Amino acid sequence: xxxYPNFSFDITHRDEKSGARIGMLKTPHxxxxxxxxxxxxxxxxxxxxxxxxxxxxxxxxxxANTYHLMLQPGxxxxxxxxxLHKFMGWDGPMLxxxxxxxxFSLGEGTMANEIKGKNAxxxxxxxxxxxxxxxxxxxxxxxxxxxxxxxESSTDIQRKLxxxxxxxxxxxxxxxxxxxxxxRSMEMSMRWGDRCLSEFERHDDGSQAIYGIIQGxxxxxxxxxxxxxxxxxxxxxxxxxxxxxxxDEEMRDxxxxxxxxxxxxxxxxxxxxxxxxxxxxxVRMGIDTFDCVxxxxxxxxxxxxxxxxxxxxxxxxxxxxxxxxxxxxxGNGITASTSFSKAYIHxxxxxxxxxxxxxxxxxxxxxxxxxxxxxxxxxxxxTLDALEKEWLxx
Amino acid sequence: xxxYPNFSFDITHRDEKSGARIGMLKTPHxxxxxxxxxxxxxxxxxxxxxxxxxxxxxxxxxxANTYHLMLQPGxxxxxxxxxLHKFMGWDGPMLxxxxxxxxFSLGEGTMANEIKGKNAxxxxxxxxxxxxxxxxxxxxxxxxxxxxxxxESSTDIQRKLxxxxxxxxxxxxxxxxxxxxxxRSMEMSMRWGDRCLSEFERHDDGSQAIYGIIQGxxxxxxxxxxxxxxxxxxxxxxxxxxxxxxxDEEMRDxxxxxxxxxxxxxxxxxxxxxxxxxxxxxVRMGIDTFDCVxxxxxxxxxxxxxxxxxxxxxxxxxxxxxxxxxxxxxGNGITASTSFSKAYIHxxxxxxxxxxxxxxxxxxxxxxxxxxxxxxxxxxxxTLDALEKEWLxx
Numbered sequence: 001x002x003x004y005p006n007f008s009f010d011i012t013h014r015d016e017k018s019g020a021r022i023g024m025l026k027t028p029h030x031x032x033x034x035x036x037x038x039x040x041x042x043x044x045x046x047x048x049x050x051x052x053x054x055x056x057x058x059x060x061x062x063x064a065n066t067y068h069l070m071l072q073p074g075x076x077x078x079x080x081x082x083x084l085h086k087f088m089g090w091d092g093p094m095l096x097x098x099x100x101x102x103x104f105s106l107g108e109g110t111m112a113n114e115i116k117g118k119n120a121x122x123x124x125x126x127x128x129x130x131x132x133x134x135x136x137x138x139x140x141x142x143x144x145x146x147x148x149x150x151x152e153s154s155t156d157i158q159r160k161l162x163x164x165x166x167x168x169x170x171x172x173x174x175x176x177x178x179x180x181x182x183x184r185s186m187e188m189s190m191r192w193g194d195r196c197l198s199e200f201e202r203h204d205d206g207s208q209a210i211y212g213i214i215q216g217x218x219x220x221x222x223x224x225x226x227x228x229x230x231x232x233x234x235x236x237x238x239x240x241x242x243x244x245x246x247x248d249e250e251m252r253d254x255x256x257x258x259x260x261x262x263x264x265x266x267x268x269x270x271x272x273x274x275x276x277x278x279x280x281x282x283v284r285m286g287i288d289t290f291d292c293v294x295x296x297x298x299x300x301x302x303x304x305x306x307x308x309x310x311x312x313x314x315x316x317x318x319x320x321x322x323x324x325x326x327x328x329x330x331g332n333g334i335t336a337s338t339s340f341s342k343a344y345i346h347x348x349x350x351x352x353x354x355x356x357x358x359x360x361x362x363x364x365x366x367x368x369x370x371x372x373x374x375x376x377x378x379x380x381x382x383t384l385d386a387l388e389k390e391w392l393x394x
Numbered sequence: 395x396x397x398y399p400n401f402s403f404d405i406t407h408r409d410e411k412s413g414a415r416i417g418m419l420k421t422p423h424x425x426x427x428x429x430x431x432x433x434x435x436x437x438x439x440x441x442x443x444x445x446x447x448x449x450x451x452x453x454x455x456x457x458a459n460t461y462h463l464m465l466q467p468g469x470x471x472x473x474x475x476x477x478l479h480k481f482m483g484w485d486g487p488m489l490x491x492x493x494x495x496x497x498f499s500l501g502e503g504t505m506a507n508e509i510k511g512k513n514a515x516x517x518x519x520x521x522x523x524x525x526x527x528x529x530x531x532x533x534x535x536x537x538x539x540x541x542x543x544x545x546e547s548s549t550d551i552q553r554k555l556x557x558x559x560x561x562x563x564x565x566x567x568x569x570x571x572x573x574x575x576x577x578r579s580m581e582m583s584m585r586w587g588d589r590c591l592s593e594f595e596r597h598d599d600g601s602q603a604i605y606g607i608i609q610g611x612x613x614x615x616x617x618x619x620x621x622x623x624x625x626x627x628x629x630x631x632x633x634x635x636x637x638x639x640x641x642d643e644e645m646r647d648x649x650x651x652x653x654x655x656x657x658x659x660x661x662x663x664x665x666x667x668x669x670x671x672x673x674x675x676x677v678r679m680g681i682d683t684f685d686c687v688x689x690x691x692x693x694x695x696x697x698x699x700x701x702x703x704x705x706x707x708x709x710x711x712x713x714x715x716x717x718x719x720x721x722x723x724x725g726n727g728i729t730a731s732t733s734f735s736k737a738y739i740h741x742x743x744x745x746x747x748x749x750x751x752x753x754x755x756x757x758x759x760x761x762x763x764x765x766x767x768x769x770x771x772x773x774x775x776x777t778l779d780a781l782e783k784e785w786l787x788x
Contacts, residue, residue, distance in 0.1 A: 044741065048442075048748040052729055073716070073741040081719060081737055089733050322467070325475060335446055339483050343475055347438065347467040354442040354748065 002201055002234040007164075007209040009237070009267045009288075013380055020283040020379045025267050027093040027164035028207055029085065032060040034267065035283045035379075037274060037372050038095055038291040039365060043068045044078070044088045047296040048358045049365065051089045056334055057366035058373070063095040063291055064088075066157055067102035070149075071142045075160040083162030095165040095291075098154045098196075098213075101241075101271065103128060103138050104172045131171065133188065151195035155210075159203055167239060168196040170213045175243040182217035182243075189215050190229045197233060209236035211269060217243050218250060220257045227261035237267040240287070244273070248281070255285050276305065276312045276371060280388045283375055295368050299360035302349045304328050305367045307391050316360070321346040328363050332370055336362040396595055396628040401558075401603040403631070403661045403682075407774055414677040414773045419661050421487040421558035422601055423479065426454040428661065428682040429773075431668060431766050432489055433689060433759060437462045438472070438482045441690040442752045443759065445483045450728055451760035452767070457489040457685055458482075460551055461496035464543075465536045469554040477556030489559040489685075492548045492590075492607075495635075495665065497522060497532050498566040525565065527582065545589035549604075553597055561633060561665075562590040564607045569637040576611035576637075583609045584623045591627060603630035605663060611637050612644060614651045621655035631661040634681070638667070642675070649679050656680075670699065670706045670765060674782045677769055689762050693754035696743045698722050699761045701785050710754070715740040722757050726764055730756040 006028045013022035023034040039046055039054070042065045046054055054062065064084055069075065081087040084094060130137040135150030154169035170189035173182050193212050200210050212230030216222030230238050240258045244251045255270070262268055267288045270278075274292025282290070298305060302317040306329055314321075324342035332338065336359045348356035371391065378387040400422045407416035417428040433440055433448070436459045440448055448456065458478055463469065475481040478488060524531040529544030548563035564583035567576050587606050594604050606624030610616030624632050634652045638645045649664070656662055661682045664672075668686025676684070692699060696711040700723055708715075718736035726732065730753045742750035765785065772781040 043745040043747055044738075045745070045747040045749045048752060050729070050749060050752065068745070072745050073737075077717065077737070077741075080717065081735065087735070087738055087741075089729075089738070323471065323474065335444070341475065341481070343467075343471070344438075344481055344483070347471075347481075351437040351439070351462070351466050353437055353439040354751065355439045355444060357748065358442060358444065358752065 002197070002204060002210075002236075004206070004209045004236045006206050007236055009265070011265070015379045015382055015384065017382055018284045018379065018384045019286060020375075020384060021286055021288070022376055022379055023267060023288055025093075025288070027209070029091060029093045029164050030060075032093055033376055034288040035279070035372060035375055036060055036289050037279075037368050038063045038269070038289055039295060039368075040065070040291060040293045041088065041090070042293070043072070044084060046361070046365070047300065048354070048361050049296070051091070053358075053362050054090070054365065055092075057336075057362050058369045059092070059365060060369070061093040061095065061289075062090060063097065064161065064163065065102060066096050066099035066154060066161065069096075069161060070099065070157050071140050071147070075157040079160035079162070083160075085162065093165070094163040095269075096158045096161050096163040096167065097271070098158065098167040098169040099149050100154070100167075100170045101172045103136055103149055104174070133191070135169075135192075136171075151192040152199045155196045155199040156203075159200075159208065163208070165209055165211060165237065167211050168193040168213055168235070170215060170241060173215055173217050173242045175217075175246065177217075179217070179219055179222070182215075182219060183222055186215040186217070186222055186226050189213065190226065193229070193233060193235075197235070211235055211237040211239045213239045213241040213271070214258045214262065215242040216257070218245050218254055220253075223254060223257035224261045227258050231261065231263035231266075235263075235266070237269060238262045239269040239271050241271045248277075252281060252285070255282060255287070259286050274368075276391055279371060279375060280384070280392065283379065284384070295364035296361045299364050300357050302356065302360065304360055305364045307331065307367065307371070308393060310393065312392065316342060316345045316356075317349050318346075329367065332363065332366045334362060334366050336360075337366055396591070396598060396604075396630075398600070398603045398630045400600050401630055403659070405659070409773045409776055409778065411776055412678045412773065412778045413680060414769075414778060415680055415682070416770055416773055417661060417682055419487075419682070421603070423485060423487045423558055424454075426487055427770055429673070429677045429766060429769055430454055430683050431673075431762050432457045432663070432683055432685040433762075434459070434685060434687045435482065435484070436687070437466065438478060440755070440759070441694065442748070442755050443690070445485070447752075447756050448484070448759065449486075451730075451756050452763045453486070453759060454763070455487040455489065455683075456484060457491065458555065458557065459496060460490050460493035460548060460555065463555060464493065464551050465534050465541070469551040473554035473556070477554075479556065487559070488557040489663075490552045490555050490557040490561065491665070492552065492561040492563040493543050494548070494561075494564045495566050497530055497543055498568070527585070529563075529586075530565075545586040546593045549590045549593040553594075553602065557602070559603055559605060559631065561605050562587040562607055562629070564609060564635060567609055567611050567636045569611075569640065571611075573611070573613055573616070576609075576613060577616055580609040580611070580616055580620050583607065584620065587623070587627065587629075591629070605629055605631040605633045607633045607635040607665070608652045608656065609636040610651070612639050612648055614647075617648060617651035618655045621652050625655065625657035625660075629657075629660070631663060632656045633663040633665050635665045642671075646675060646679070649676060649681070653680050668762075670785055673765060673769060674778070674786065677773065678778070689758035690755045693758050694751050696750065696754065698754055699758045701725065701761065701765070702787055704787065706786065710736060710739045710750075711743050712740075723761065726757065726760045728756065728760050730754075731760055
């Protein structure tokens with residue numbers, strides 16, 4: 001029986017008014033306080049930021065993607081180089097996903113639309129070749145070769161990658177499919193979860209912990225079934241995955257259906273969601289960790305996440321910043337946020353200088369980490385509503 | 395009369411055996427020891443490196459390009475933002491070129507071939523529209539507009555940019571032209587130099603110092619005339635510019651012709667040259683400062699400058715580094731050089747991750763700064779020959 005001797009999750013505070021909770025999540029690479037944000041280092045690198053810059057931005061935990069790493073450089077190589085932590089120089093806690101999310105997406109990086117229901121009716125995955133009970137076959141975006149991924153191989157790859165936390169292999173059910181498909185897909189993911197647990201246990205040396213994933217699409221009864229399944233199995237944590245509906249309201253409903261039956265004492269990770277407004281919504285529903293590519297992706301589009309501005313962000317490419325001598329944010333306490341004027345960053349973007357993306361990436365990461373610190377403080381103080389108004393003025 | 399009260403250059407040591415010299419170059423933003431290397435922050439940014447990262451790599455001095463900055467964001471904006479130092483957050487000494495180098499080049503960034511004689515007979519500058527005694531007219535690569543640059547406007551722009559050291563406006567004479575053209579071009583550059591000095595003096599507030607440029611192509615008598623011209627005028631420093639011949643030997647000859655008649659007490663800058671082998675060659679001829687884009691340009695091609703390897707560099711894209719667990723160089727003392735394996739950088743390059751370019755850029759800058767420190771130490775100790783063998787094993 002799996003016991004996770006080197007891991008623990010303790011809920012240290014519950015804010016009855018908001019519904020949010022504070023937890024301490026212990027891993028072999030350190031203990032982090034939750035709610036927290038897991039930054040995406042897709043290909044074993046946070047886009048344009050070194051581990052030192054991530055630490056400077058007060059980052060607690062990052063993730064890497066099984067799908068990308070199995071194709072380049074390959075799990076065997078990462079294992080040979082001592083595992084992901086050593087390979088990329090990150091000494092803190094780390095998570096890997098199962099690869100399923102990307103395999104079932106329409107291609108590299110477009111799944112975010114799918115889980116938010118934005119591709120309804122347009123589902124056409126050119127790389128995915130076959131889904132069977134055994135697993136799936138897809139075409140590598142790197143060299144076009146045929147690759148098979150199964151619950152066992154995903155587990156084996158994640159073991160070789162060596163992150164602290166990892167995810168069961170599942171089918172990330174699309175939005176446009178009907179309830180019958182969603183139910184059959186969810187049931188297969190449950191069987192896949194059991195196979196992941198068996199494979200995980202076979203090699204378990206105490207250095208890793210596995211999360212089960214709640215699927216079930218937009219349907220309350222399916223979410224309940226899937227949540228109860230994960231709660232009944234010896235997973236260390238729970239993840240909310242799959243299609244999350246077509247609107248903020250539907251997303252809240254789905255998380256509600258899932259959380260009602262999730263294991264109450266395990267950490268809950270919300271897969272792929274992490275705008276500022278989402279953080280405030282879903283910590284109130286008991287979500288402990290978030291992940292999303294937006295902090296670094298927005299940076300590559302010239303966009304800074306800024307506390308207290310309408311819509312969460314400002315775009316430094318806009319002409320209004322051409323002569324703006326103010327820094328991005330005095331409150332973040334790192335030079336990326338405090339020592340360059342908006343006018344300078346605007347110039348760098350116009351001149352297509354890479355330094356702009358580095359500055360904005362570190363600023364965005366620092367801003368999200370500050371958000372999470374302030375959210376944790378507000379949960380403890382019972383002032384989450386007031387903090388939300390500071391970050392998101394109406 | 396120009397007196398440069400806030401600048402000085404003191405030659406503190408001469409190595410009679412090698413011909414090299416040690417100097418202290420004082421500017422309003424600090425004093426640097428020479429020989430030294432001036433890193434190119436073309437558009438007011440060192441490619442993918444922040445000022446803090448440049449300091450960490452022990453950088454003493456950087457430059458920015460008048461041509462690029464006059465087009466984007468414009469000298470007026472930089473002046474309004476407090477000058478280049480404040481705009482880009484660099485607090486050390488800084489140089490700007492005159493714009494001539496780029497205007498007379500074949501387009502953005504290709505002049506390096508021209509000064510090394512690699513475009514002989516293929517000179518065709520699509521952007522340059524007119525050269526007259528007054529100055530030149532060229533087409534902006536940013537928006538296609540017609541721009542006039544004259545000795546007076548180049549001086550005015552460099553005053554607004556506000557670097558410590560700046561260059562007279564000159565025609566960077568191409569390689570393929572005949573001696574008659576070269577002579578007439580040089581004579582015009584001399585008249586342009588006088589006009590730059592007049593314009594410079596008109597606004598002189600002691601915060602900047604101007605260099606004259608030795609032209610004269612590959613011809614000994616012309617180089618002598620031009621060198622004597624710069625020595626006779628109240629320039630603070632001397633630069634060796636223009637066409638430098640088609641071979642290493644010809645380049646040495648040209649620098650020799652120039653140095654024989656350059657002012658003996660002024661700092662000498664060698665424009666656009668800076669491979670490791672060039673440093674060893676030309677410090678022996680009395681060159682005090684170098685500049686070249688190669689440290690950051692090589693980084694963008696996956697190439698690291700490494701002490702003691704044949705040919706100065708290694709290319710991390712090569713398959714031989716796929717499983718190489720060693721760092722770039724333990725001796726540089728910065729994490730970019732010491733804490734990532736070659737295998738990891740190889741992976742980042744294969745995955746097209748921007749972090750690779752940041753790591754390699756900082757490593758290359760740190761390596762060149764270390765080279766210059768070691769060169770200065772060896773000049774003082776009289777061990778330059780031995781040091782050259784360490785860096786460039788035959």
